[in-house]
Amino acid sequence: MIDMEDFDMIDDTLALHHRLCDAGVPVAQTLQARLFRTETDLDGMIARGAMVRLVKGAMAPPDTVAFTKRPDIDANYLKLAGKMLSVDAHQNGFFPVFGTHHRDLAMRIGALADQNGWSRDGFEFEMLYGVNQPLQRELRDAGYRLRLYAPFGHDWWAYAWRRVGENPRNLGLLLQSGLKR
Template identity: 75%
Template sequence: MGMWQKSMIAVACSKPLRAIGEAIGHKTGLADQFVSAGDVAGHVARAEALARDGIRVSSFYLGEYVTDLSQVRETVAQLDALVPVLDQTGLDIHISIDPSQLGYMQDQAILDRNVDHLAAKLNEIGLETPHRTIRLMIDMEDIDMVDDTLRLHHRLADGGYQVAQTLQARLHRTKADLRDMIARGAMVRLVKGAMAPPDDVAFTKRDDIDENYFRLSTMMLSAEAKRNGFFPVFGTHDRKLAWTIIEHAKAQGWSPEQFEFEMLYGVNQPLQRELVAAGHRLRLYAPFGKDWWAYAWRRVGENPRNLGLLMRSSMSKGR
């Protein structure tokens, strides 16, 4: 699995392959499988349609491995444009960001300025309610960025901003990081992890990652977590795991409104429908924009079965 994941990350980062892939992707429909829309208006329209089906979204503007400062500015501008339009609809304003797309690769001061600007923009809208989430969700990227990313979260949280954090179950250190987040009463999105970190810092076998994910999920549903106002978000497409978490939550006295599941846009729609029909909160990580190549192939790296989804999408829409 580690070699597969590293290979798919290499594909995602390859400029020659990206140029070829993007030339055919929109013609064949390859880009449509995991991307909600190409622009703000289309993304908001899709979010409204999903809301009618009881599904929330976390908005992500596409762009990974951003080395060009003009692309950083473009990301900020797009999210700036998105927030007021979402506010007008009354939908959740749940924005996911990668530190690497907002200035991490250029300069810490640039990252801080951009993230502070977006966090302040959300705070201006007001406090979230039981029916409306207003959060800046920080994604977790490479292993060498973990400490910097957590420091960013803590600085924003301590400053009173409505912020949340993603943690990766594949990392050995996540148990300690999660313990700190529970003590803070934070909102945490737990994912298995799309990166391929070294063996000495991460679980590499799928069964071991799954086992650690469930161990961490029980921490997120502990009495201490509930007492502290911690909000668990379970990022999984695994039906068995999802229902095991649901049963454990019931046993611990958590109501369906006190936690949520998050899935990738375009992945495992049957489970999406099943969770919503059973009365559980579901959010889709919904990217929008043009720079879809790296994102799509990272999803293939996470799960080889997604390669079939991409290929079938390409074949069926290319006819």
């Protein structure tokens, strides 16, 4: 699963994904729902029958290329999730992954998948270890596939600080989780 970073790296990242995919490497790609261009990028991935992890996007790009208001980002996430869970995507062998801790979105995605005939192990939710654990248990108990990510290593402070640099909102999340412990 290849992460997606800054806006100016997208074309190179997608080119790398396609090259690996064409060489038969089992590879998947993250796309960011806050970006205007993602709908077109996603259409290409669905046509390829690829595996895509949809996230909202950790960076804060300008409003010339991205939705900047949370309700707009959420609405676009849901719109793109609808494409990922479409009958066409299913028929193409596309594999949807949803990287979100947002309960309302997760519930809507589950309902959409049921409606379009996806089995609960035919797509995946992914979250960070320790974040919104009640939702993690709820999804697991309902029979959905769930993968948890646990960043670890000696450079945890540099990693956390880099995330703050990408989006100042992460400072609040970092302090919150520190205080909870």
